[in-house]
Amino acid sequence: MTNFIQLLIGGVLTGCIYALIALGFSLIFRVTGVVNLAQGAFCILAALACASFETQFGWSILASCIGAVAVAVTVGAVVGATSFVPGLTRLSNANMLMLTAGLLTVFEGAMQLVWGSQPYALEPFSGQEPLAFAGITIPTQGLWMLGITGVLVLALWALLTRTRLGQALRACSENPTAARLMGVSVPRMTLFSFCLSALIAAIAGVVIAPATSLQFDSGRLFTVSGFIAAVIGGIASLPGAIVGGLVLGVVNSLATAYLSSLYSSAIALGLLLMVLVWRPSGLMAGGPARRQDVRDEARVWKRVHRLTPEARRFAAVAALIGAIALPHGMASEAILSSLVIVGILFIALIGLDLLMGWCGQVALGQAGFMAIGGYTAAGLAIEYQVSPVVGILAGMMLSLVCALILSVVTLRLRGLYLALATLSFGLLVTSFAVGLTELTGGPSGMVGIPSLEIAGYAFDTTESMYHLVLVLDVALIVISQGVMRSSFGRAIQAIRTDQMAAAALGVNVLRTKLVVFAVSAMLASLSGSLYAFNFHFLSPDMVDATRSLELVAMLVIGGEGTLIGPLLGGLLLTLLPTVFAPLASAKTLVSGLLLVGCFLWLPHGLYGLLVDGLNRIFRRIGGAARSGAPSEEGAR
Amino acid sequence: MTAPLPHAASRPGLEVRNLCRSFGGLQATADVSFSVPFGTVTALVGPNGAGKTTLFNLVTGIVRPQSGEVFFDGERITGVSAGKIASLGLIRTFQTARVFPGLTVLENAMVGGHRRVRTSPFAHMISLPSARREERALRERAEAMLDIVGLSRVRDTHAVELPMGSQKLLEVVRALMAAPRMLLLDEPAAGLNDSETADLAALLRAIRDCGVTVLVVEHNMALVMSVAQQVVVLEAGAVIACGGPDEVRADPRVIRAYLGAETDTHGGRS
Helix, strand or coil, X not given: CHHHHHHHHHHHHHHHHHHHHHHHHHHHHHHHXXXXXXXXXXXXXHHHHHHHHHHCCCCCHXXXXXXXXXXXXXXXXXXXXXXXXXXXXXXXXXXXXXXXXXXXHHHHHHHHHHHCXXXXXXXXXXXXXXXXXXXXXXXXXXXXXXHHHHHHHHHHHHHHHHCHHHHHHHHHHHCHHHHHHCCCCHHHHHHHHHHHHHHHHHHHHHHHHHHCCECCCXXXXXXXXXXXXXXXXXXXXXXXXXXXXHHHHHHHHHHHHHCCHHHHHHHHHHHHHHHHHHCCCCCCCXXXXXXXXXXXXXXXXXXXXXXXXXXXXXXXXXXXXXXXXXXXXXXXXXXXXHHHHHHHHHHHHHHHHHHHHHCCCCCCCHHHHHHHHHHHHHHHHHHHCCCHHHHHHHHHHHHHHHHHHHHHHHCCCCHHHHHHHHHHHHHXXXXXXXXXXXXXXXXXXXXXXXXXXXXXXXXXXXXXXHHHHHHHHHHHHHHHHHHHCCHHHHHHHHHHHCHHHHHHCCCCHHHHHHHHHHXXXXXHHHHHHHHHHHHCEECHHHCCHHHHHHHHHHHHHHCCCCCCHHHHHHHHHHHHHHHCHXXXXXXXXXXXXXXXXXXXXXXXXXXXXXXXXXXXXXXHHHHHHHCCCCHXXXXX | CCCCCCCCCCXXXXXXXXXXXXXXXXXXXXXXXXXXXXXXXXXXXXXXXXXXXXXXXXXXXXXXXXXXXXXXXXXXXXXXXXXXHHHCXXXXXXXXXXXXXXXXXHHHHHHHHHHHCCCCHHHHHCCCHHHHHHHHHHHHHHHHHHHHCCCHHHCCCEHHHCCHHHHHHHHHXXXXXXCCCEEEEECCCCCCCHHHHHHHHHHHHHHHHCCCEEEXXXXXXXXXXXXXXXXXXXXXXXXXXXXXXXXXXXXXXXXXXXXXXXXXXXXXXX
């Protein structure tokens, strides 16, 4: 019994932190209708800054905490003003979600550069000695967590209900247009809410830091926990955020103690999915209903980028000749092996492109399927000497099954919720990859994976892998192009922007989405298997949430909804660190920055640039060839 | 000239029985019943807020009725999903043109043909001759349709770049590509200029002459009177008159509720 109470108290204490982050989610969501995935990063930023102030500058605890929170809020203000607020007027809600995922990547990359990847822990505010009575011990830091949460909640409540500022903020959330008519500056209020939630998250980070160890990428765990808490409570409801946080904290604490820490994230995910299915508005629905449609607003689709036929033929032939010629003395071994990686990732990227770019469903857990494919094929090959091809097929089947189970839930979800469900699926797979040590080799990875072998021929050199991947990719492009030009392809693109109009024409929306989701999962699985065979090694961090976000970055940077775009994005992000060695350590930061930049300034990605450039050249050549013929003709 | 009235003997295509739906305190449709015989053009008219679009949404499965039933060709379709209803051949357009962004005009039209495509995506993957043949046939049909409404010149343009009037025509074409047994048009003439409206009227008559059953919501009375054989008048969610155009035009309740103000401007010439 004492033990149980002990666990309960522990749960409530962590729950406080979840509740604070969830509060930040709800606050921003109410004002903008967007979920800010970078929320957890402010926690870590403040905690790490606090650690530096304390240990390197020798500041007092109080001074370090205030300094750290100030740093986080300042950074929040700059980031909010330069990316979040301008993005709101240009991007659809789901794309805003991707933008904040990009911001999370930027934060993680920057913090990795500044603080390295080792974990940091702070000294508790009032010493190590815990309070004890009736056999129950409470760390003093827990009391700080409880107290500060209480003070923050009260302060927030007072701000929202008792001040003009709070009134304006609430006006923005009830009806932005009316608020604007009443003279409230909505962008300024948005920025204010962004900073306010950064402040809350930063304080949470500083307070939790002594109770656990944090590193540059712990932010995403806070983001996910905070989001799950917010959804359980009802994302538009501020009291709901607190309830959700406490529920999640207690459930997590009990699950970790009585089952295993391995299953605590599974249970959190299960809780999330249950709430999403049975009570999508959460336990405590509140606030105005926000539209969570598919990516309905026109963002990317201001223009259609198509190559003229002659330009397309020329580019295809040139690219193919280049790709075949490359291994023969034109590329170094390092570049060639990078190209193999690009080629392997491209398989997953096409799947993601199908799902996100063409069909408009945001997916943040693609690497989860890569992990399933990689571990299944490699594990079977090591343990049972199963031939790689059979292993790959088994992995694809397993991914298909997982995708079908997941889609029972996710097909009912759209936009925001779908993105978060897939993100938590990816995290779930990672936690299994780390936890099931006897199957996967745990955090240190699976070693001794054989080379890929097809019908007795072993692909054990970089060059042979390169040729295999080249053939696969070309086949994939040809097949995808065929599908995209078919009725099925057009139906997918119709669903992307207008499910209702598509259904009204007799398109079976649910089945089409299911097929696309399953295909993308199987392609990711295939890519994961090849990845494992290529490296002869697979560890959880090769196929974790960072990888999922990286795939999204490659897709958006290259140009979603195109077949060649993802290839360009993959090439850029993979080759940059190889060609410019200093960039290698800043890879995450660069990919995050490029992702955010593309969302804001280059909506058509590299492919859009390329097509415009090529078309212009061919127009000029065509015009010159006709010498005097009206150039308009050449353009058509 | 107004086409002859359909006789009671002709087979009822769409039958709406006692449909009720309210949104909060607003009774959008109250006990609405009427039927649309196969092979006729029926117009649904009424002042703004009379519940016309709600009725469309109820019939096409986008909104569920609280009570009442809808039958199409004798089959009960109340509460059936929008996709299923469309697959029965009941195809609608939307009040604001909803062309698919990211697709060209021609591709938009071809999406309409989706429900009649028989070859599987796998056949298209390896471009089997059967798939290529079907694709070519679909493309030719779409091109012919676009030609009829004068959109073939812009067929490779991004659909959302078209002016509103052309987008609405494109939407009608897209619906026709779905080979509807019954076409539901929601204010096809709204936002169209005079010459576009004339094009639309010609298109509607052509559709009617092809034997496609049409239910059209329209404010343009001249258009309604020239095309429809049956007119259903809605006011405040209820049917206040139903019959041939001349009969309805003479109905005092209709004149009071709706046409009274309109007769001077449009109603006179038909």
